[in-house]
Amino acid sequence: MHDFLTILPLLIIVFGAVVLMLLAAFEKVSLTTAAGISMGFFAAAFAAQLLAGCGPQRLVFEEIFNGMLVAGNFTMVAALVIFACGFFSTTSSHTYFQVNRFDGLEFYSLLLFAAAGMVLLTMAAELITAFIALEVMSLAIYVLVGYDRNRVTATEALLKYLMLGAFAGAFFAMGTALLYGAAGSTHFTAIATVAASEAGSPLLLGGAFLLFVALLFKVAAFPFHAWVIDVYDGAAAPVTGFMATALKAAVFTLFANILAIHGALHQGWVEILFYLAVFTMFAGNLIAIGQNSLKRMLAASGIVHTGYLLVGLVAISADTFTGAVIGYYLAAYAAGTLGIFAALSYLGGEGEKRATFADFRGLARVRPYSAAAITIFLLSMAGIPPTAGFMGKFYIITSAIEAGQIALAVLAVVSSILSMWYYLRLIVAMYFQPAEETFATTGSPWAGVGTIALAVSVFAIGLYPIIV
Amino acid sequence: MIQDYLILSIILFSLGILGVISRRNVFTVFMSIELMLNAANLAFIALSRLHESMDGHVLAMMVMAVAAAEAALALAVVILLHKHKGKLDTNVFSLLRG
Amino acid sequence: MENTATYLGLIPLLPLAGALVTGLLHMLTCRRKPLPELFYGVVGCIGPLLAFFFALVLFFHLKGMPAEERFLSHIPYTWFAVGDLRVDMGFLADPLSSLMLLFVTFIGSLIHIYSIGYMAGDENFGKFFSYLNLFLGSMLILVLGNGPVVMFVGWEGVGLCSYLLISFYSKERENVLAGNKAFIVNRIGDFGFVLGVSLLFWAIGAGGFDYLALQANAGSLTPGVGIAVCLLLFLGACGKSAQIPLYVWLPDAMAGPTPVSALIHAATMVTAGVYMVARFSFLYVQFPVAGSVVAWVGILTALLAAIFGLFQRDIKKILAYSTVSQLGYMFAGVGVAAYSAGIFHVFTHAFFKALLFLGAGAVIYALHHQQDIWKMGGLKEKMPKTYWTMLIGALALAGCPPLSGFFSKDEILFSALAHGHIGIWLVGVVVAALTAYYTFRMIFVVFHGQPRDQHAWEQAKDAPAVMTWPLLILAFGAFFVGFLNLPGLFGGGLRVSHWLAPSLVESHPHVGLGVELLAVFAGVAAFVVGITLAYRKFGKGATEPEYRGFARFAYHKFYVDELYNALFVQPYKAFGGVISRILEPKVTDLPVRLSTWLYRWAGNAFKVLQVGYVRVYALYMVIGLSLMSLILSQSIN
């Protein structure tokens, strides 16, 4: 029964996806209803996840699923983040689609499918399960990215993402193969055994290498980051928000789970992850500083946050791994990023005509509350107290120093200094420059409500970091 | 002997990578990716033989399923691209840059 | 120390209260309907007069006590206490301070009265009295303070008032600049003073930081620290009392109204340095080297200022240089450990110099602010009272026996000789001659001969009574105060010296009568030589000479002002400009600007890498893959 409760949220999401798919197939409902249903399923899954409670990592339906699914505190946090992301992406989408009319009922179905894939990804305790879950998630998101078929940039983003994503997927498959060769099985437990007995096994090394390349690609770590700018730019704002948050949460959860399967495995990767984290943070900053488009800047800043999360991965200790730091950071990051994309969803206007920094000049004069919310999100992303982003960064740096990675902690700090530039740049534009337009928006107030809720949650998560 | 299969698999995998980075034709690129997946499959099967367990066969089937799904989507994208520009040159699609 | 006198605190407080009242009233009314001058005059004079009264009371109170117990103190409250440092806002009356108190309040009062006449008609009449009162109050704090830090309050207070009063006619830039100069140069001295006091604290201040405690602990000073303290304190004295190298502000200070010149820049404030050295006699006595430095600086200042005085044309500047010169004498006196002699010269000098200044003020007043002696002449008939009083002052200054200046100067020169400082004595004698010469050059040119400006001469007349009475009183003083400290040679009893003895640590070497006579003779001779030469040259009317060679050099005051300007002021300003225009943006801020620029540059470079071709992105991935493979293949063999 307990096991059933544990996978209940997942079942709810899958069920919701199928329901919406069927409704879409028969075109029986309005878009608003579809969005409502989607929100309902996300909310229900969220609630179910909360109800299911949590505990230490354990296998779910070990007999039936042959030990391929795990659940615990960490996966619960990740699932909650994913469900929340789905929920708020739905609210944003609803408003967005009332202005940008390329919608379809399948959109919400795909959103739910993607979420299902993500949750499966976080819970995977076996590589091929993870691979397929990853593909479920990826395929759904590919489609979401390219959903606006009439817009060539969306298609271009789709092409880039799909092509590179499949490319990375092939690495995942090859990595799985090599690990299979090393362990004779693709279960994490088997790999852990090998890692414990022969830590320097070349097959283990090579397999993990290819596997990690794929994961690093998905989270847009340097040097596998280049796609992310263009894809975020080309996708619709709510989709970008969903990708930037939920996807990253899912992949990082898997990443952490894999690294944490055994200390020896983690130990072998500390050095490379160290450099990757450093390069990722700085590359992200350097890309962000040169951008004029908000979405591109946010994409680049997402790279920077990937860097911070990699710092967190460097610092995890496989023996005492709880995922708290990573989970908290993911939640904090998700709240800020989702919020800003929610705001962009309704402020962007038709065809996302307001896209650059300059387009948001003087927003605070005309729409002070929106500007204030965006400011809060930006401050959270920049890590200014008392927002969630601050606490997230605090935890990450704490864990890095605890792990003895002081240099990495300092570099992370330096990187956050660099990131101030472009976050402040938007605030400067919104507050310190005169307004040139009225920023009139149409459509439902859902995105706005979501923005406010997220702004509040940024503070709530920051001031009461209960989940850690 | 099993090693030879694996080496072949690595070679095919590398050739797949080469195809991805050196070609601009969308079809070729996707087929290169298929080639990489095939290479992975070969490794699965060979290792399955090595370990004398049939798990590798199942894994290869799964990879095939994934490859098929990806192919379906990829072909849809190809159609979409063709509708947009009438060309299948990846370099044509570089509106998003900088 | 058991003796207390609560009214001690009142003495400085009275003028300060006067300053507050007049100042506030002036400030509030000057823009609308100013109060009558008489009001300010009366209110302004009450404070000093009452203070003088209390000073007298105090004096007789002390006099009534046994000589060794003549210490009255009053400590209203602890000013501040940090760690071992404990500074009381305390006042100490002892023979030294009571003597200073007497003449400061006395001359101060006279000058207040005089100012009622002199400043009549000035739109800032009230402000003037406020400043004067403030000055007097500060001076009294300086004198009465029971320790160096309280002294410093007065010390800086008089500096501030000096600034305010020099720049009193603030519409003219030169006056304000002169005020600035005075304040800044004084501050240079204060820099030394503060450091000296601080050093003193760490050396011996832990057991109490007032004079008496310091004196008790002074024995434990090491020579290095002790000499450093003495010299640093003397730097303070140099600033306040216009000694080399900080004397430059005093001549410029004549930009202020004449009563100010008389009160502050001749009689009282500038002697604070001498007072301070005398106060710290217990230190200077321990370290004769420091004393010698003081003495030599003093006597050289005396010589230098006397030389400058020879060629000045502004009547007040002549007097100013003579003040500098006389201050030099005083320092020579205290430097050779003849503290009572130095203080006595302070005392007499206050009378005759105030007299001379007030006389000069009367002349200036009569000639409608004409200060150039070469535009005066023959005023003897027109202004007899002024002439005669000034003549007494001049004689006293020149050291004519038996006027006050003669005795005090003689005492200093004799002490120098007696302590074996032959060089100082010789220079002192030369300066005495020069003093007599330039003093009478001034008297002759101003009062004798033919009028050089007929029109002004015809209108000139003696000043009103409120101005002449102080002159007369001061003349009386200038004539007779010397007898208070008549040395044994002339049948006196050195009464001032004996009075001061409890406060000072000094020794009186016993020398033969011959030495004493030599000193007296030399002093008289110098006076005679000087006045004779002056009479020869200027006695019967003279025209302004053309200065050439050394005279020209001296006329321009050895170009010291220009030198200082070129050496300190201009480089200072230029350096400020360099900092704010070059150093700040181009050097100090460079790391910041450079890193910002670098960041943006690198950002643009990365922007270029985002080419937009998906194949290239894959290439990046493969590059990373390749590099990581290279690294990883190191770890397997």
Place this chain on the structure above:
Amino acid sequence: MFAEWLFTAFALLSILGAIGLILFRHPMHGAMSLVVTMVSLAGLYALLSARLIFVLQLIVYAGAIMSLILFIIMFLNIQTRDLPEEKGRILYLLGGIVLLVPVASFLIKVVKSLPATEATIVGSGFGGVKEVGLVLFQDWLLPFEIVSLLLLVALIGAVVLAGKRRFVK
């Protein structure tokens, strides 16, 4: 011995096919070349006693997927003039090879660490439909279920992206 000859032949064929894929300018030729590779791979699977996979490789890959690709190529009626110029292809190829040498050598090093054993004789049931099916539905139930999700998503995706709905050029 015979098996080794066969392996060599299939391996060479598959590599040639792969090279052909990379080098042929027209996707059609590339696709045909890839089919060669896939068929050779199927042969290799057979050599490895993977009977079911051998069949699947032929049916699903060489058959279904490749025909789909060929169908689309023909459907779009790709002309040679529509193809990208790809002038710098050789440069990219050479550069790619340079980059890939470390990767491939590393990976080969990795697989060489495996024990150099000859393929052992396996039981007659190895790789059969029944045997693989049992493993699939006993041990690999969860991935199998998820694959259904995957295919569903792919289905919806293909419909959404290429479906016959309002497309405004």
Place this chain on the structure above:
Amino acid sequence: MFSYALSVMIFLPILGGLALFAAPVGRGAARAIGMAIALAVLAMGIEIFLGFSPVGGMQHVEHRPWNLSLGISYSLGVDGISLLVLMAGAVLFPLVYAVFTTRTKGFYANLLLVQGAMIGAICATDLVLFYLFWEIMLLPVFFMIGIHGGAGRLPATLKITIYTIAGSLLMLAALIYVGVAHQAQFGFWSFAIADLAALNLSGGFTVWAFFMFMVAFAIKIPLFPFHTWLPDAYTEAPTSTTFVLSAIMAKIGVYGVIRFVIPVFEIEFARWALLLALAGVAGMLYCGLAAIAQKDLKRMLAFSSASHMGIIALGVFCMNVQALTGSLFQIAAHATSTGVLFLFVGLMEERMESRQIDEFGGIAYQAPIFATFFAIAMLASVGLPGTSGFIGEFLIILGAIKFSIFIAVLAGTTLIVGVCYMLWMYQRVFFEKSNERTAQFKDLRLAEILTFLPVILLIVAMGIFPQAFIGKIEPAAQLQVAQLQKGGESGGIAASIDLAPSPHNHKN
């Protein structure tokens, strides 16, 4: 006094500010609300000051666990070290509302926020809580400069913000390092300063952590050569913001060094004190010299403020009770004098619409009251005895002598440097001849007189009766120095830092 006084002092302004942001009220009402809150805070501050008992420990302590996993707690307290800084934060704010009547609602709201955050930073006794407030207080400043500043406000506001945040973030890393070290040494998490003081830090990173802390504070103070943001920011900021920056925020930098750096890094502090002291003195001279070349009154005061901050910082680095007490006292003294000077410049700007020194002249004749007030504040700023400025400066120089004669001699030049530019400015602005525009200069109105009079009186009172303040801060300073000497001894280096042997060594 009720037990949550400090919390109320922190959150009354913060909540008030947030409410103002949200509430649709006019600027007049906003000003009135701000004024009321500032006055309430003032009243509580005075209450705390009067009820403060002069002992070393913390008073008005509040403690409440907040983040258990990292041992972060919401803990507040006031002791002698924070008392005067707190008072500065409580006393000076009502002036802003009184003097500047024409700001927008958002401005007053920001002002409230910054006050609450500052008081929070002053009262926090948990390092993380301090950091929280420390960062928060920058944001309103950022907005105040950016929205209401002068023509060159954008670069100026970005510079101050990024510069100070850079420092703060470095401090964050060091702060976490300290917390982790505590966990490693004592086995439990705590960021409470009392716990951290027990740390025995060593290891290669300690010195880096120390400097990260120091850089953060040095930027805020600002200590040479980290002052380069200051002239632009002070000049471009609206005067009320400049006032807040110079009068309080800079002081919190010094305060932070005393409160957090000294207890945690005793050994490093003692080791590097000479270098830091040199930086303080160099900044004093550098900014003092730069001040003389300024043509803009506000900019000149900005440099002057930086120059004084150098001396205040020096007092902290001298590591003896006189200098430390002097610094703490000077913090309050400088807050009143320079703060008021900035306000005066603001008034002049409102009346004359210019800040160029060249365009003034002869104001003293038109506005004697204003000139007198200005002069008093100016004299306090140059450290004239009888005003608040002297006591602190004297104590610092006195303490500096003990520390190093070389440093003291340089520090002593502040007496000269300060007076040069101030007199020069006073001459050009208040003396000399009036021009057409200054002839129209209006003297202070009654309301303005009543606003400034308390502060002017405070300046004088602090000069004449400083013991009322020093008595309250000295015990805490004693404690602090005792701790420092302990650290210096255990490091075995305190003795070697003197360039010149201290006089005590000669005594026998």
